[in-house]
Amino acid sequence: MDPIHQFNISKLIPLQVFGRDISFTNSSAYMVVAVLIVALLMIVFVNPRAMVPGRLQSLAEIIYEFIANMVREAAGESGMKFFPLVFSLFMFILICNFVGLIPYTFTVTSHIIITITLALIVFATVIIAGFATNGLHFLHLFVPSGVPKAVLPVVVAIEIISFLSRPVSQSIRLFANMLAGHITLKVFGGFVVMLLGAGGWAAISPLPFLMTVCLMALEMLVAFLQAYVFAILTCMYLNDALHPGH
Amino acid sequence: MADEHSTHTETGHGGGGHGAFPPFQPDAFASQIVWLALTFGALYFLMSRVALPRVAAILAERKDSIGQQLDAAAAMQAKARDASDAHDKSIAEAKSKAQALAQSARDQLAAQSDASRKSLESELGAKLATAEAQIAETTARAMANVDAIASDAAGAIVERLTGKATTPDVIASAIAAAKQA
Numbered sequence: 001m002d003p004i005h006q007f008n009i010s011k012l013i014p015l016q017v018f019g020r021d022i023s024f025t026n027s028s029a030y031m032v033v034a035v036l037i038v039a040l041l042m043i044v045f046v047n048p049r050a051m052v053p054g055r056l057q058s059l060a061e062i063i064y065e066f067i068a069n070m071v072r073e074a075a076g077e078s079g080m081k082f083f084p085l086v087f088s089l090f091m092f093i094l095i096c097n098f099v100g101l102i103p104y105t106f107t108v109t110s111h112i113i114i115t116i117t118l119a120l121i122v123f124a125t126v127i128i129a130g131f132a133t134n135g136l137h138f139l140h141l142f143v144p145s146g147v148p149k150a151v152l153p154v155v156v157a158i159e160i161i162s163f164l165s166r167p168v169s170q171s172i173r174l175f176a177n178m179l180a181g182h183i184t185l186k187v188f189g190g191f192v193v194m195l196l197g198a199g200g201w202a203a204i205s206p207l208p209f210l211m212t213v214c215l216m217a218l219e220m221l222v223a224f225l226q227a228y229v230f231a232i233l234t235c236m237y238l239n240d241a242l243h244p245g246h
Numbered sequence: 247m248a249d250e251h252s253t254h255t256e257t258g259h260g261g262g263g264h265g266a267f268p269p270f271q272p273d274a275f276a277s278q279i280v281w282l283a284l285t286f287g288a289l290y291f292l293m294s295r296v297a298l299p300r301v302a303a304i305l306a307e308r309k310d311s312i313g314q315q316l317d318a319a320a321a322m323q324a325k326a327r328d329a330s331d332a333h334d335k336s337i338a339e340a341k342s343k344a345q346a347l348a349q350s351a352r353d354q355l356a357a358q359s360d361a362s363r364k365s366l367e368s369e370l371g372a373k374l375a376t377a378e379a380q381i382a383e384t385t386a387r388a389m390a391n392v393d394a395i396a397s398d399a400a401g402a403i404v405e406r407l408t409g410k411a412t413t414p415d416v417i418a419s420a421i422a423a424a425k426q427a
Contacts, residue, residue, distance in 0.1 A: 007268040009278075020276045027274075028281035035289045042297035049304055051311065057304075064301045084294035092289055111269045113278050118286070179269065 003186035007110055007179070026106045027114075034095040034108065042091070063091070067231065074235035075242060078133075082238050085125060089118060090231035097178060097223035101216070109226075110178040112171065119171035122234045130241035141244040170233055177226045181219045188212045397421055 013024035041063070045056035053061055067087045071079050093109055100107025108114055130138035142159040143152070191208035195201045268274070397417045404412045 004267065009268060009271070009274040015277075021273065022277045022280040024281070025274070025277055027278055028285070031281055031285035035285045035292070038289060039292050039297070042293065042301065046297065046301055046304065049300075051308060053304075060297075061301060061305065064298065064305070084290060084298055087298060088286065088290045088293045091293070092286060111274075111278060113269075113275045114282055117279055117282050121286075175269070 003183045003190065006106070006182060006186060009111075027108055027111065030096065030099060030106050030108050034092055034099060037095050037099070038088075038091045070232060071235050074232060075239040078242050079235065079238050082125065082129070082234075085121075086231050086234050086238075089122070089234060090227050093118070093174065093230050094224065094227035097227055098220070100178065100182065101219055101223060107178050107182055109174055110182055112175045115171035115175040116167065118174075118230070119167035122170065122237060123167040126237045126241040129238065130244060133242055134244055138241065138244050141240055166233075166237060170230060174226050174230055177222055181215075181222055185212060185215050185219060188215060393421065 009025045009027055011023040011025050012029060015021070015023045042060050045060045048054065048057055050057055064087075067090055068080070068083060071083045071086050075082065096108040099105055100110065130141070134140075142156050142163065144155060144159065147155050188208045188211045192205050192212065195205035195208065397414060400417050400421065401412055401414065404410075404417070
């Protein structure tokens, strides 16, 4: 009944390296599951290599084209070299989110350390790609054109702060959505159980149950949407890195 | 250790120390980062080396094949259009040829019948003319015979009335005088 219990990390295989605890936990297991599901989807389903695809191959192709179009539209043709990264991020987050919606499972993306690590991967990629493709010209990202000299220092400071806050907002958005959604689901699910155990009050137990069903639908939308938002933000940040003179 | 974590959350509700809330427990951070790096790295490798090139190859192959087939279809269509144009043209030619042929045949027939009608008409005209000439000749001869018969008859009548024979010269002059009167 404790809505927080579902976020507990439990060690499955204790492991210590250099005095640090890197045990294989339930979180690790679900990450492995997510990778296996994505591999199943994108490698095994595509195995027939049919000219006229079946349902499963078609699914993989639709996902591929969806992300490819997203990267192409948001980051341009030159952004396509980051397509595997965006694709991996999107699929990893999407599958972790959806697997987490199954009762009794663990949601990998409900832990801030996971989302901040993913966001920092994007942040580091943006900085490295920015300097690699544009050199020092990348710093023009912080100097918008057409701004009067008098307010330029203020604008540059704002630009730098907004740039540095990107990984924070990107990671907290995903983490908070997952966390809040799962807590809400658990609370309403708990209401059903409490009402059923409270004698006559059991009569109104369908109400929170209905709410749980509706919330489940909403959470499915959120699970997809947050993966999408994370991926599209990644594309936009990469676009900044590749074409800094906005 | 697993028990310790769960007891943290079960008991540490009112706060107290670190790790009341599992997502903020720093002692689980290292493990999650390491396993995220391993699994996400594996996923990235699988996607970038295996899955995505394979899907891209399938899509490119399909696009090529569709493009080729569309091109072939367009070529066939053009060929079919040419053939149909040629067919239309030959039909039009044949039609005009047939019309010309019919026209010439009609003209020829008309000329032929015209000519035969004309020759028949002239033949008939000639026959008519000879017949008319014959009639005229016959009439003239008959008229001459009438003179002879009349003079004979006149001689006989005079002889019976007078009892004297007359000479034909007298009768002839009398008849000529009567004719002139």
